[in-house]
Amino acid sequence: MTDVPPLTPLATAVLHVGEPERILQVQCGDGDAALFLAREFPRASVRGLDADQEAIRRASARVGLDPEGRVAFKAGGPRKLPFPDDLFDLVALLDAEPAPREVARVLRPGGFLAVARSVGGLDQGLGARSRGWRLRRRGIEPIWTEAVGKGSYSVGRLQGGGPPVRAE
Numbered sequence: 001m002t003d004v005p006p007l008t009p010l011a012t013a014v015l016h017v018g019e020p021e022r023i024l025q026v027q028c029g030d031g032d033a034a035l036f037l038a039r040e041f042p043r044a045s046v047r048g049l050d051a052d053q054e055a056i057r058r059a060s061a062r063v064g065l066d067p068e069g070r071v072a073f074k075a076g077g078p079r080k081l082p083f084p085d086d087l088f089d090l091v092a093l094l095d096a097e098p099a100p101r102e103v104a105r106v107l108r109p110g111g112f113l114a115v116a117r118s119v120g121g122l123d124q125g126l127g128a129r130s131r132g133w134r135l136r137r138r139g140i141e142p143i144w145t146e147a148v149g150k151g152s153y154s155v156g157r158l159q160g161g162g163p164p165v166r167a168e
Contacts, residue, residue: 007036009116010094013153016144017112020044020089024106026078027051027096031059037092038071048073049081081106090114104138109160113140116153
């Protein structure tokens with residue numbers, strides 16, 4: 001199997017999420033994935049969240065000049081997201097576990113959840129038995145899962161309409 005850069009599964013996942021206006025990247029670390037999402041969706045506002053204050057400081061330092069305030073980082077954990085209900089069109093996680101209740105709470109109806117793993121097979125995706133059940137119980141239906149190099153990604157959608165899926 002070919003080695004692929006760590007962001008490749010996430011980059012592939014976002015081909016299936018339309019054109020989000022508001023994006024949350026959970027457990028953002030030093031901001032690589034959040035900054036990638038900001039480049040991929042130049043009209044979207046992107047928020048990165050991580051429990052590690054030092055990681056948030058490093059990520060914030062990487063933003064540079066952002067007069068429109070499109071990219072920002074905030075301290076917080078995945079089990080209690082410090083954002084209002086129905087705010088985001090896309091919640092993205094890279095090498096992190098979703099908290100189904102919180103993801104469903106902050107997603108707008110029709111919004112997407114993208115879970116990417118830089119290493120790990122399809123059995124770790126949104127359709128995995130217990131994870132899939134917890135997400136479905138919150139109204140998030142898995143719609144796409146695929147292996148990418150040594151990693152994989154899964155995309156789910158919160159029931160309730162929303163923007164059309166972007167073509168590949």
